[in-house]
Amino acid sequence: MNIMNVDYTTKIPNNVNLAEDRQVLKALEGWHPGYLDWWNDMGPEGFQESLVYLRTAISVDPKGWAKFDYVRMPEYRWGVLLAPQDEQRQVNFGQHKGEKAWQEVPGEYRAMLRRLVVIQGDTEPASVEQQRHLGKTAPSLYDMRNLFQVNVEEGRHLWAMVYLLQKYFGRDGREEADDLLRRRSGDEDAPRMLGAFNEATPDWLSFFMFTFFTDRDGKMQLESLAQSGFDPLSRTCRFMLTEEAHHMFVGETGVSRVLQRTCDAMKAAGIEDPNEIEKVRALGVIDLPTMQKKMNLHYSLSLDLFGSEVSTNAANFYNSGLKGRFQETKIDDDHRLTNDIYKVLKLVDGKITLVDEPALTALNMRLRDDYTLDCEKGVERWNKVIEKTGVNFRLELPHTAFHRQIGEFKDVNATPKGVIVSDAEWAKIKNDYLPSTADGDFISSLMEPVSEPGKFANWIAPPKVGIDNKPGDFEYVKIAA
Numbered sequence: 001m002n003i004m005n006v007d008y009t010t011k012i013p014n015n016v017n018l019a020e021d022r023q024v025l026k027a028l029e030g031w032h033p034g035y036l037d038w039w040n041d042m043g044p045e046g047f048q049e050s051l052v053y054l055r056t057a058i059s060v061d062p063k064g065w066a067k068f069d070y071v072r073m074p075e076y077r078w079g080v081l082l083a084p085q086d087e088q089r090q091v092n093f094g095q096h097k098g099e100k101a102w103q104e105v106p107g108e109y110r111a112m113l114r115r116l117v118v119i120q121g122d123t124e125p126a127s128v129e130q131q132r133h134l135g136k137t138a139p140s141l142y143d144m145r146n147l148f149q150v151n152v153e154e155g156r157h158l159w160a161m162v163y164l165l166q167k168y169f170g171r172d173g174r175e176e177a178d179d180l181l182r183r184r185s186g187d188e189d190a191p192r193m194l195g196a197f198n199e200a201t202p203d204w205l206s207f208f209m210f211t212f213f214t215d216r217d218g219k220m221q222l223e224s225l226a227q228s229g230f231d232p233l234s235r236t237c238r239f240m241l242t243e244e245a246h247h248m249f250v251g252e253t254g255v256s257r258v259l260q261r262t263c264d265a266m267k268a269a270g271i272e273d274p275n276e277i278e279k280v281r282a283l284g285v286i287d288l289p290t291m292q293k294k295m296n297l298h299y300s301l302s303l304d305l306f307g308s309e310v311s312t313n314a315a316n317f318y319n320s321g322l323k324g325r326f327q328e329t330k331i332d333d334d335h336r337l338t339n340d341i342y343k344v345l346k347l348v349d350g351k352i353t354l355v356d357e358p359a360l361t362a363l364n365m366r367l368r369d370d371y372t373l374d375c376e377k378g379v380e381r382w383n384k385v386i387e388k389t390g391v392n393f394r395l396e397l398p399h400t401a402f403h404r405q406i407g408e409f410k411d412v413n414a415t416p417k418g419v420i421v422s423d424a425e426w427a428k429i430k431n432d433y434l435p436s437t438a439d440g441d442f443i444s445s446l447m448e449p450v451s452e453p454g455k456f457a458n459w460i461a462p463p464k465v466g467i468d469n470k471p472g473d474f475e476y477v478k479i480a481a
Contacts, residue, residue, distance in 0.1 A: 186198045202443075309362065372397065
């Protein structure tokens with residue numbers, strides 16, 4: 001079998017020769033009905049019978065890996081897809097640097113590796129659960145289709161992690177795979193493992209911010225796992241990154257289109273000052289200061305996903321060759337980090353200070369810094385959209401210490417500029433920097449569905465080009481009556 005192409009002859013599409021691996025195929029086929037039950041219960045509500053113009057992977061060749069066609073989401077062919085194997089690949093970091101990459105789980109790292117796979121796996125169905133109501137308020141069929149594409153691919157990413165659990169971790173792996181379907185986003189008794197994945201996604205601006213900021217965290221984590229000395233995990237993550245790129249595209253272009261529409265409406269109405277919020281809102285668009293507040297919220301929630309700035313777990317993962325740094329092989333150092341240092345922001349005597357830490361224990365901080373740089377580039381592209389319209393306003397990422405629940409700054413109140421304030425002061429100014437209930441209510445009031453092909457809600461501009469080069473009035477979703 002050509003592992004570049006996907007075999008669709010089994011119930012589980014794959015390019016890992018499942019037909020020859022009867023035990024794993026049987027385990028996955030046994031898991032399949034539970035997955036479909038989960039999808040029907042927790043996937044997009046109200047649209048399971050609709051025909052959606054979706055892309056499906058037919059190959060793992062980056063040049064032509066997907067085909068587009070109408071499909072009902074429960075009939076989407078979820079499968080197991082790994083990037084091609086490099087026979088010469090080595091472990092590129094940590095104490096095993098230079099060894100041949102592992103094709104089986106090293107016994108001493110079994111528990112650590114399983115934990116990495118489970119945490120990554122748990123985020124995938126969580127975002128589907130968080131977004132399940134959004135189809136009902138989609139601002140266009142184009143946006144609805146993009147939401148559903150993201151959802152089915154998050155479902156496929158769950159399959160990717162479940163394959164690793166079922167194939168390489170025996171009974172423990174099977175139990176973990178079942179638990180991935182048992183937990184639910186925001187559930188009091190069985191919540192998802194990471195905080196940001198238990199937050200509600202109440203509206204489309206939240207969805208766009210989530211796919212820009214939180215899926216970008218996903219990209220950084222997948223890039224780090226793609227460096228893993230455990231080759232099946234590396235190959236799995238390398239192909240997942242191909243799909244993840246679209247999710248961030250949806251977020252970045254979604255926010256760009258909201259900014260474009262707001263600025264165009266302000267210009268048409270002769271409103272010069274972006275802070276005339278009520279006047280701008282009266283136009284039926286989202287004012288720019290509220291966009292900044294939503295950005296503050298989603299960026300700070302996403303920073304928490306990186307964990308504590310200084311972490312022995314991260315050091316152990318690295319030393320063991322299980323999880324590397326972002327683009328590890330492009331970094332010019334010894335890839336062991338035994339004597340290296342890295343500067344970390346910490347709270348010292350009530351002041352935010354840069355402190356030297358061993359590079360090994362500061363790996364979370366380094367990955368977070370890489371993440372922030374990546375976010376800044378996207379925010380700069382948003383600012384260019386505003387700039388081109390002539391509106392005088394700039395979006396800015398808030399300070400690292402702002403609104404944190406995990407790590408060095410979880411017990412302090414800091415403004416977006418990084419000024420530490422008292423609890424009493426924070427209570428007074430909080431709504432200046434984070435979306436208030438009133439802001440949420442206003443955004444919700446705009447969330448009227450638009451389902452006529454080629455039409456868009458008033459608060460968002462049309463995209464520059466269609467999906468798969470389709471014309472502007474293409475019917476991306478054929479909504480079942």
